[in-house]
Amino acid sequence: MSPLIEITDSRVFDPEAIIIDVRAGANAYERYLAGHLPNAIYANLDDDLAEHPADPAFGGRHPLPSLTDFTATLGSWGIRPDSHVIVYDDKAGAMGGARLWWMLRSIGHTNVQVLNGGLKAATDEGLELSTDVYTPIAVTPYPVPPAYRNTVNIEEVEAAAKADDRVVIDVREGQRYLGYTEPLDLVAGHIPGAVNLFYSTSLSPEGKYLTSQALATIYKETIGDVNPQDVIVHCGSGVTACHTLLGMEQAGISGAKLYVGSWSEWSRRDLPIATENK
Incomplete structure (x- = not known):
């Protein structure tokens, strides 16, 4: 599967797909509320895709969350091992979108793609954004792998x-x-x-x-x-x-x-x- 997907691809609007909006920086959640892809789940880079480091000298400013925490988060988003996951952010994938893509690939989830061009690609295409907060249906926590690979x-x-x-x-x-x-x-x-x-x-x-x-x-x-x-x-x-x-x-x-x-x-x-x- 290509790591990228275009906004014109019908799979973006497949009701079975799990859409994740990963924002970062100041007012990330407010920016999500102001407009996101329909049925997109909000994810926060600092809280969902990283641990809060006690000391960045050991792990950096965005160390990976524990595998137990990450897989529990995936389950809360409704993601199963066979789910098609589509991720994006508002920085062309550079501030959260690609990070989640990499994390999923690192634990063996290959059915994941990043929206090419991010949120801007959607607005450039004239897509009407949603302001509704989408609440996913949680599933059993994702199986915990032995390690993050690569x-x-x-x-x-x-x-x-x-x-x-x-x-x-x-x-x-x-x-x-x-x-x-x-x-x-x-x-x-x-x-x-x-x-x-x-x-x-x-x-x-x-x-x-x-x-x-x-x-x-x-x-x-x-x-x-x-x-x-x-x-x-x-x-x-x-x-x-x-x-x-x-x-x-x-x-x-x-x-x-x-x-x-x-x-x-x-x-x-x-x-x-x-x-x-x-």
Whole structure:
């Protein structure tokens, strides 16, 4: 199944599909109330797709929720192992939509897609949004898997960044990567050895992913001959990196891993930090 689905696809309006609206940031719920896809369940990035960290130095600003908590949440949304899940946000998938897609894929749920272009794609198409709060019918908690797959810890990232046969991709803005500014974490800069590929490089001016062929060209230029399973992707806190992981999957490049703690963990651990001049 393609990781993306278009707003013109009739499956978006299938009553059996589970639609999840994942917003983040200030007034996320108010923005949901102001307009969302019909029958879309509201999900909060910070509360539903992450734990509240006691110390971001160990897990970052958006550590993954426990598997027990996550699968209980899926059950409360009415999601079963065979459910078709469609997720979106209002940031072209970069702030919650792709994160939920990745989390579901990581526990083995393959029947999940992200709305290409997010909420904007729906409004551009002239779809009438709903202001009703949709309450799902809960089902038995989703089976708890043994682990989240395709994640790496800080030690593996440190080793990979030094290796010639591995690639660590930092998808934050270039100004943050180069060390000029850091609006969210304590220190500006990047992991020594990591390469920068801003996540929005994969998007068209309309906020949709580029074609699979164009995406493949971008990512192959970045990883070269490195096996995709030896590629690690990170961002500030393990959210926007999922947008790039989705793009890689759409391009037919499967197997890259997520460093969940990302820069928010690395920059708090007294580890080496690189900038443009260092």
